[in-house]
Amino acid sequence: MSSRSSYSRFLLLTVMLIVSVHCEFHTLAHLKPQANDKTQGRAVVELLKRLMGSRSREFIVLVNRSLSNDSLDVCELRSAKNNKIIATGSTGVAVASGIYNYLKYFCNCHVSWSGNQLNIPHPLPQLTGVLRISTQHRFRYYQNVCTVSYSTVWWDWPRWQREIDWMALNGINLPLAFTGQEALWQEVYQSLGLNQTEIDHFFSGPAFLAWNRMGNLFQWGGPIPQSWHVKQLYLQFKILERMRSFGMIPVLPAFSGNVPQGITRLFPTANVTKLGPWSHFNCSYSCAHILDPRDPLFLQIGSLFLSQVMKQFGTDHIYNTDTFNEMTPPSSDPTYLSAVSRSVFASMTSVDPQAIWLMQGWLFFSDASFWKPSQIQALLNGVPIGRMIVLDLFAESTPIFSYTKSFFGQPFIWCMLNNFGGNSGLFGTVDRINFGPFEALNFPNSTLVGLGLTPEGIEQNPVVYELMSELAWRKQPVNLAKWVSLYATRRYGSTHENLAVAWKLLFRSIYNCTVPNYRNHNHSPLVRRPSLRMNTEVWYNRTDLYEAWRLLYQAAPPLMTKETFRYDLVDITRQALEVLTTEFYIDIRNAYQGQKLPELLTAGGVLVYDLLPELDRLLSSDSNFLLGTWLERARSLALNEAEAQLYDMNARNQITLWGPDGNILDYANKEWGGLMEDYYSQRWSLFVNTLVECLDRGRPFRQDSFNKAVFQVEKGFVFNGRKYPSKPHRDTYEIATRIFLKYYPQALKRLL
Ligand SMILES: *[C@@H]1O[C@H](CO)[C@@H](O)[C@H](O)[C@H]1NC(C)=O
Ligand SMILES: *[C@@H]1O[C@H](CO)[C@@H](O)[C@H](O)[C@H]1NC(C)=O
Ligand SMILES: *[C@@H]1O[C@H](CO)[C@@H](O)[C@H](O)[C@H]1NC(C)=O
Ligand SMILES: *[C@@H]1O[C@H](CO)[C@@H](O)[C@H](O)[C@H]1NC(C)=O
Ligand SMILES: *[C@@H]1O[C@H](CO)[C@@H](O)[C@H](O)[C@H]1NC(C)=O
Ligand SMILES: *[C@@H]1O[C@H](CO)[C@@H](O)[C@H](O)[C@H]1NC(C)=O
Numbered sequence: 001m002s003s004r005s006s007y008s009r010f011l012l013l014t015v016m017l018i019v020s021v022h023c024e025f026h027t028l029a030h031l032k033p034q035a036n037d038k039t040q041g042r043a044v045v046e047l048l049k050r051l052m053g054s055r056s057r058e059f060i061v062l063v064n065r066s067l068s069n070d071s072l073d074v075c076e077l078r079s080a081k082n083n084k085i086i087a088t089g090s091t092g093v094a095v096a097s098g099i100y101n102y103l104k105y106f107c108n109c110h111v112s113w114s115g116n117q118l119n120i121p122h123p124l125p126q127l128t129g130v131l132r133i134s135t136q137h138r139f140r141y142y143q144n145v146c147t148v149s150y151s152t153v154w155w156d157w158p159r160w161q162r163e164i165d166w167m168a169l170n171g172i173n174l175p176l177a178f179t180g181q182e183a184l185w186q187e188v189y190q191s192l193g194l195n196q197t198e199i200d201h202f203f204s205g206p207a208f209l210a211w212n213r214m215g216n217l218f219q220w221g222g223p224i225p226q227s228w229h230v231k232q233l234y235l236q237f238k239i240l241e242r243m244r245s246f247g248m249i250p251v252l253p254a255f256s257g258n259v260p261q262g263i264t265r266l267f268p269t270a271n272v273t274k275l276g277p278w279s280h281f282n283c284s285y286s287c288a289h290i291l292d293p294r295d296p297l298f299l300q301i302g303s304l305f306l307s308q309v310m311k312q313f314g315t316d317h318i319y320n321t322d323t324f325n326e327m328t329p330p331s332s333d334p335t336y337l338s339a340v341s342r343s344v345f346a347s348m349t350s351v352d353p354q355a356i357w358l359m360q361g362w363l364f365f366s367d368a369s370f371w372k373p374s375q376i377q378a379l380l381n382g383v384p385i386g387r388m389i390v391l392d393l394f395a396e397s398t399p400i401f402s403y404t405k406s407f408f409g410q411p412f413i414w415c416m417l418n419n420f421g422g423n424s425g426l427f428g429t430v431d432r433i434n435f436g437p438f439e440a441l442n443f444p445n446s447t448l449v450g451l452g453l454t455p456e457g458i459e460q461n462p463v464v465y466e467l468m469s470e471l472a473w474r475k476q477p478v479n480l481a482k483w484v485s486l487y488a489t490r491r492y493g494s495t496h497e498n499l500a501v502a503w504k505l506l507f508r509s510i511y512n513c514t515v516p517n518y519r520n521h522n523h524s525p526l527v528r529r530p531s532l533r534m535n536t537e538v539w540y541n542r543t544d545l546y547e548a549w550r551l552l553y554q555a556a557p558p559l560m561t562k563e564t565f566r567y568d569l570v571d572i573t574r575q576a577l578e579v580l581t582t583e584f585y586i587d588i589r590n591a592y593q594g595q596k597l598p599e600l601l602t603a604g605g606v607l608v609y610d611l612l613p614e615l616d617r618l619l620s621s622d623s624n625f626l627l628g629t630w631l632e633r634a635r636s637l638a639l640n641e642a643e644a645q646l647y648d649m650n651a652r653n654q655i656t657l658w659g660p661d662g663n664i665l666d667y668a669n670k671e672w673g674g675l676m677e678d679y680y681s682q683r684w685s686l687f688v689n690t691l692v693e694c695l696d697r698g699r700p701f702r703q704d705s706f707n708k709a710v711f712q713v714e715k716g717f718v719f720n721g722r723k724y725p726s727k728p729h730r731d732t733y734e735i736a737t738r739i740f741l742k743y744y745p746q747a748l749k750r751l752l
């Protein structure tokens with residue numbers, strides 16, 4: 001009896017042990033910081049110096065990996081002698097996040113893409129007892145495979161350094177590190193026998209590499225100069241070294257099967273399939289050649305590449321590749337799909353036996369009609385359970401884990417996407433991100449191993465990324481109204497009552513999108529090619545937006561010296577003018593359709609001769625909204641004028657035509673000073689003039705001939721050769737005042 005019960009207890013214990021080991025994915029145990037504790041501590045000390053200069057000496061930093069016995073990051077802060085703060089954490093990232101938490105909630109400070117507010121109290125506020133922050137999430141992932149093209153493509157090392165500091169402060173420990181991989185691909189293809197012509201026909205230009213890597217796009221914007229490879233490689237070495245010094249685990253690239261056409265010349269019997277065109281491109285620039293993962297050549301190329309990666313970049317044993325991104329597989333047979341993923345994984349483990357495959361789950365969303373649960377299961381279960389991590393890429397809108405039984409047992413990361421194309425515009429899903437991660441954690445038999453940020457573009461809506469990052473360190477959802485009040489106070493370093501009220505209004509309207517499957521892709525008429533059939537829908541409550549605008553504007557005078565405030569005043573005024581553009585467009589359309597020339601002249605005149613020029617002046621007055629910065633950074637990477645022109649074309653084309661013929665027109669639209677004047681405004685001017693002419697002469701408006709004419713305007717911008725300022729111009733407050741006085745009353749009137 002007693003022996004039986006102890007036996008059953010033993011059995012029970014064994015089962016519990018197996019279950020708990022299974023849930024913690026011991027297969028992922030080797031994904032951990034490479035740098036020793038001391039190196040990680042030093043990295044944080046250097047970060048603090050960059051951030052706060054001599055005040056950094058008031059922090060004593062210690063990294064001690066034994067603080068965590070389950071690989072979950074933790075940081076403890078306490079007061080020490082001489083008003084110093086001691087921060088001890090399990091990794092560099094943990095300490096940096098712990099200190100940022102202290103800076104936010106005890107010092108009322110803030111660090112963001114659009115400025116820092118680091119008015120640190122003297123002396124440092126004391127802590128009574130221990131301030132302990134810890135996370136339930138092994139991994140905090142960062143970046144979409146598109147972020148490199150939409151946001152970071154032209155960055156130099158100082159800008160990357162700031163970003164990696166931001167990552168550490170916000171707790172990121174699993175960043176994508178894709179820079180410089182083309183240099184390695186080139187070596188692989190050269191070693192296989194491809195000549196330079198064939199390689200040049202494969203790579204796209206720098207601004208389009210994300211889609212080249214995924215097999216969507218070739219040659220467009222290229223060829224890539226050799227100097228690009230050298231510079232990017234050098235940058236990647238620095239990026240990796242810095243990431244690792246904080247204890248981050250960089251995710252490196254692997255082979256997906258996407259090969260240059262020249263491979264078919266070298267290996268005529270290899271099973272290479274030519275796919276159909278991607279998006280609105282023809283086969284001159286798309287139609288990938290995909291090598292069947294089951295072909296022995298796949299293993300050969302995949303392992304050649306991964307060996308190069310490991311030799312040049314070292315490794316942390318985690319690799320990203322996406323087969324079938326926005327491309328339908330040749331067969332939906334589960335046996336085929338399992339064989340594909342088994343082969344992709346085998347090409348990784350042949351070089352790195354400890355490889356973990358990180359996959360973006362975007363395909364399951366973008367091609368949902370193909371990827372039914374049995375196809376998803378087949379693809380995922382071709383890889384041993386726990387040797388793959390799936391990014392639930394757009395989980396704030398359309399979580400996949402919930403209808404795939406937690407990705408059929410593969411670990412996954414719940415990600416917030418939030419932004420498409422790096423578009424400008426206030427937007428957030430704060431309610432969703434506040435609850436979503438906890439629902440994923442509490443899901444029956446959840447395989448959640450982390451939270452992530454996967455925006456296509458960054459440097460907008462800092463509030464949303466700060467909230468999402470913070471939620472990884474919370475035990476339960478936050479009170480959003482309280483959270484955002486504190487955010488307002490620390491972002492501006494001011495307790496002016498308008499600020500918290502304004503932010504609460506924004507949080508219950510434009511930052512609280514709950515429209516099912518809504519994609520934050522800026523379709524506002526302002527940034528789209530004009531027609532008589534534009535989308536005029538505004539999904540959020542405009543009253544709240546305008547009231548927040550008024551509150552911020554009226555709080556402005558003493559706060560204009562703060563970059564964070566100036567940025568937000570520009571941004572909210574910009575948002576209001578974006579909505580008003582839609583209102584004027586409706587007037588224009590109605591006037592045209594009602595054949596009312598005077599009304600058409602009035603609405604068109606206000607839009608083209610006042611509102612858009614004012615908006616351009618407003619944007620041009622703040623360094624965060626300048627076309628000139630984007631272009632200047634692109635040119636600065638060139639060695640000579642020919643390279644400069646290529647980069648300039650890449651930079652301009654991506655944010656406008658997106659392809660030679662406007663193939664993905666305006667997908668990556670930006671509301672920037674310079675672009676407003678010479679691109680959007682020119683287009684609107686042509687539209688209004690054309691409509692006026694049509695009414696005047698009694699001719700119908702023909703969209704197709706307008707499109708031909710406006711394409712010349714659009715192309716004209718890409719090749720206009722004009723240099724745009726990369727320094728702000730004129731006084732933001734003066735411009736914002738003029739706009740407010742003129743347009744706020746109109747905005748209110750139009751609500752009625
Ligand atoms: C690290 O933490 C462990 C566990 O708390 C402790 O035993 C050890 O002394 C610490 N090491 C250092 C260098 O502080
Ligand atoms: C270490 O593990 C034990 C037992 O699981 C747990 O009670 C303790 O809180 C853990 N310590 C830390 C620092 O996480
Ligand atoms: C590369 O190979 C292709 C196909 O054989 C050939 O047409 C082309 O001229 C070659 N280019 C160079 C630079 O050798
Ligand atoms: C594809 O489009 C480009 C750009 O418009 C054009 O030059 C080329 O001839 C087209 N190619 C094919 C195969 O239609
Ligand atoms: C070649 O690959 C395609 C798609 O990957 C597959 O459908 C086909 O059966 C393969 N052909 C051979 C001969 O293996
Ligand atoms: C969770 O897993 C256990 C053990 O495999 C299984 O018995 C149970 O049905 C699962 N629960 C759900 C809701 O899937």
Ligand SMILES: *[C@@H]1O[C@H](CO)[C@@H](O)[C@H](O)[C@H]1NC(C)=O
Pocket residue numbers: 430431480481507508509512514
């Ligand atoms: C956001 O919207 C949801 C659904 O309408 C609502 O339940 C929630 O309270 C809102 N959140 C905020 C912060 O207003």
Ligand SMILES: *[C@@H]1O[C@H](CO)[C@@H](O)[C@H](O)[C@H]1NC(C)=O
Pocket residue numbers: 541542543544
């Ligand atoms: C928008 O918000 C205002 C102010 O709270 C409210 O009066 C109005 O009813 C709201 N409008 C809609 C369409 O919900």
